[in-house]
Amino acid sequence: MRTFRVFVVSLIVLFAVSWITISGNNAIGEEKESEKITLKVEGMKVSCCAEKVQSALQKVPGVKTAEVSLERKEAVVEFEKGKVTLAQLIEAVKEAGYQASVALEKTVLKIEGMVTPCCVPRVQEALLKVNGVTKTSACIKRGIAEVEMEAGRVTIEQLIKAVEKAGFKAFVEEKKESKSVPQLESKFKELGMIYNIVEKELGEEWNSVKEAAKKIYGACCKWSLSRGMDIKDAEAYCKSAMFSGINEKFLAEKIFCPKVGISKLNEKYKIPEKDLSKHWDFVKKETKKSYEVCCKWAQSRNMKVEDVESYCKSAILSGMGETALAEKILKEEVRKFTDDEIKELTKNRYGRFADKYAEVGNPCPIRKKQVGSLYNQEEISLVSKTALNLALGCGNPVRFANLKPGEVVVDFGCGAGIDVILAAHKVGPSGKVIGVDIAPQMIEKAKQAVVETGLKDRRIEFYVGNIEKLQLTDSFADVVLSNCVIVLVPNKYSAYKEAFRILKTDGRIAISDIVFSEKICPKRKARFESVWSGVVGGAVNEKDYLEIVKRAGFEKIEIIKRHFLTPEELIAMSTCPGTELAPAPDEKDIEAVQGKVVSIKFTAIKP
Numbered sequence: 131m132r133t134f135r136v137f138v139v140s141l142i143v144l145f146a147v148s149w150i151t152i153s154g155n156n157a158i159g160e161e162k163e164s165e166k167i168t169l170k171v172e173g174m175k176v177s178c179c180a181e182k183v184q185s186a187l188q189k190v191p192g193v194k195t196a197e198v199s200l201e202r203k204e205a206v207v208e209f210e211k212g213k214v215t216l217a218q219l220i221e222a223v224k225e226a227g228y229q230a231s232v233a234l235e236k237t238v239l240k241i242e243g244m245v246t247p248c249c250v251p252r253v254q255e256a257l258l259k260v261n262g263v264t265k266t267s268a269c270i271k272r273g274i275a276e277v278e279m280e281a282g283r284v285t286i287e288q289l290i291k292a293v294e295k296a297g298f299k300a301f302v303e304e305k306k307e308s309k310s311v312p313q314l315e316s317k318f319k320e321l322g323m324i325y326n327i328v329e330k331e332l333g334e335e336w337n338s339v340k341e342a343a344k345k346i347y348g349a350c351c352k353w354s355l356s357r358g359m360d361i362k363d364a365e366a367y368c369k370s371a372m373f374s375g376i377n378e379k380f381l382a383e384k385i386f387c388p389k390v391g392i393s394k395l396n397e398k399y400k401i402p403e404k405d406l407s408k409h410w411d412f413v414k415k416e417t418k419k420s421y422e423v424c425c426k427w428a429q430s431r432n433m434k435v436e437d438v439e440s441y442c443k444s445a446i447l448s449g450m451g452e453t454a455l456a457e458k459i460l461k462e463e464v465r466k467f468t469d470d471e472i473k474e475l476t477k478n479r480y481g482r483f484a485d486k487y488a489e490v491g492n493p494c495p496i497r498k499k500q501v502g503s504l505y506n507q508e509e510i511s512l513v514s515k516t517a518l519n520l521a522l523g524c525g526n527p528v529r530f531a532n533l534k535p536g537e538v539v540v541d542f543g544c545g546a547g548i549d550v551i552l553a554a555h556k557v558g559p560s561g562k563v564i565g566v567d568i569a570p571q572m573i574e575k576a577k578q579a580v581v582e583t584g585l586k587d588r589r590i591e592f593y594v595g596n597i598e599k600l601q602l603t604d605s606f607a608d609v610v611l612s613n614c615v616i617v618l619v620p621n622k623y624s625a626y627k628e629a630f631r632i633l634k635t636d637g638r639i640a641i642s643d644i645v646f647s648e649k650i651c652p653k654r655k656a657r658f659e660s661v662w663s664g665v666v667g668g669a670v671n672e673k674d675y676l677e678i679v680k681r682a683g684f685e686k687i688e689i690i691k692r693h694f695l696t697p698e699e700l701i702a703m704s705t706c707p708g709t710e711l712a713p714a715p716d717e718k719d720i721e722a723v724q725g726k727v728v729s730i731k732f733t734a735i736k737p
């Protein structure tokens with residue numbers, strides 16, 4: 131019995147000693163129920179790192195919350211008073227693979243009564259006694275004390291109290307208001323004024339959407355990390371689903387293309403593809419839900435479409451840690467792609483189209499019918515099914531190119547090769563046809579189409595390339611064809627200049643393309659450009675277009691035919707084959723350009 135009592139007493143003593151050790155020197159905070167500390171965290175490069183740090187900190191017993199900011203590279207940790215040591219937090223961060231240290235901040239106090247040099251050490255000592263203060267200095271002349279302290283741990287009230295205890299009066303000098311209003315506030319102010327909405331309400335709604343997005347992102351990251359993904363992959367996987375949920379297809383594709391990416395993740399981490407796809411769809415759906423709730427709210431306040439979009443998208447992006455992008459979207463009325471982005475996007479969209487529809491053909495009946503009607507039965511009998519299935523033209527340039535046996539022809543943006551094959555029939559075995567396309571999958575299908583057609587005796591070559599800058603030599607071609615391509619090219623002048631360069635003197639171009647018959651309102655045009663989809667994305671008006679052709683050096687432009695797209699054709703050509711491959715322009719904008727979109731066919735000569 132005695133032995134048992136001794137054992138129990140020893141246990142109690144041991145527990146008390148350990149407790150004193152923990153809550154003594156090492157413990158953070160002694161005065162409040164819960165404490166906060168800000169840690170500087172180094173090494174976090176992507177948002178999923180923040181998730182990892184957050185989850186590591188939250189696992190430390192006694193930690194209530196941990197908010198980790200990738201942008202500020204810091205973690206604000208709230209924990210139970212006296213229960214957690216700084217070393218524990220630093221260790222937890224270290225185990226997650228990052229470096230943490232206490233973030234320091236500075237403040238300046240105005241001190242009244244500090245009139246002789248003797249006062250200085252008293253003020254300094256008083257301040258240094260406050261837990262978390264690391265350094266102080268004071269200046270009698272200016273009547274101030276500068277305090278360096280652990281960020282988030284020390285309050286100004288604590289400092290003031292400490293100075294008062296030492297017999298002086300302290301206060302914080304009022305900061306002059308900064309002239310630059312933060313981006314968000316100024317945007318909310320602007321929206322508030324336009325739509326007569328209380329600014330605070332705009333801020334609250336925005337923040338609640340941001341928080342919802344943050345939760346979705348956090349949960350997705352957790353899911354991914356728990357399945358062994360590394361942070362970069364987890365980040366790309368989660369972000370692409372969320373970008374997709376807000377119709378930011380381009381951003382989604384850029385970071386992670388689910389079709390290819392999911393099988394790569396499956397190979398790398400042995401996560402079943404089914405699970406990866408299912409979770410990706412789930413994250414996209416959840417994001418979409420939050421986005422739609424926000425859109426409904428904004429629409430109910432009568433916001434214009436573009437403001438609804440930028441307001442809601444920026445909140446979601448911000449929740450995903452894409453702060454810079456969120457600000458950019460909020461600031462710009464419409465997005466402007468760079469030329470490189472457009473090329474990347476075109477390559478991606480047409481590449482995926484080739485992969486998906488080579489066997490089944492265009493899923494849009496109107497588009498299928500339209501393209502079918504461009505070629506007669508005899509022409510159709512000369513091409514293979516793959517070439518026809520993937521045909522996306524708006525004319526039949528071989529018909530008016532007047533090709534002769536023995537000529538060398540280059541098809542700009544040849545797609546799956548329908549016009550290349552028809553041209554090869556015209557120029558015969560002594561001629562040559564070269565097809566160039568930016569999408570490698572299109573070139574693959576074009577090669578396959580030629581094999582299927584059985585044109586063994588013809589000289590046909592295909593290259594993956596950008597028609598704005600070709601690897602082909604000067605002055606070797608007789609004819610350059612192009613069918614519904616240059617409308618998609620950001621720098622149309624470069625494309626025509628390249629055509630001019632590779633053509634022999636007296637060589638010709640035979641082009642079928644899409645233009646606007648008149649000038650389109652700049653805002654609408656900018657909106658079309660912001661999606662760069664279908665025929666309206668990169669279209670310019672006919673006069674400007676032909677001016678570009680002339681400027682590149684061509685002469686004797688002869689318009690063969692103009693066809694104003696019917697409303698049905700216009701809708702099909704701007705939205706097909708659906709938003710899965712490219713976002714559709716705004717319906718109202720498409721409606722507004724009805725009767726102004728022309729399919730034009732022309733020839734011109736290099737003098």
Ligand SMILES: C[S@@+](CC[C@H](N)C(=O)[O-])C[C@H]1O[C@@H](n2cnc3c(N)ncnc32)[C@H](O)[C@@H]1O
Nearest residue numbers: 480521522523543544545567568569596597613
């Ligand atoms: C509307 S499709 C037309 C394809 C083909 N001419 C036809 O009639 O079926 C446009 C094609 O142009 C290609 N393209 C777009 N921009 C290009 C560029 N800068 N350089 C080369 N090809 C490009 C696309 O990859 C796509 O295959």
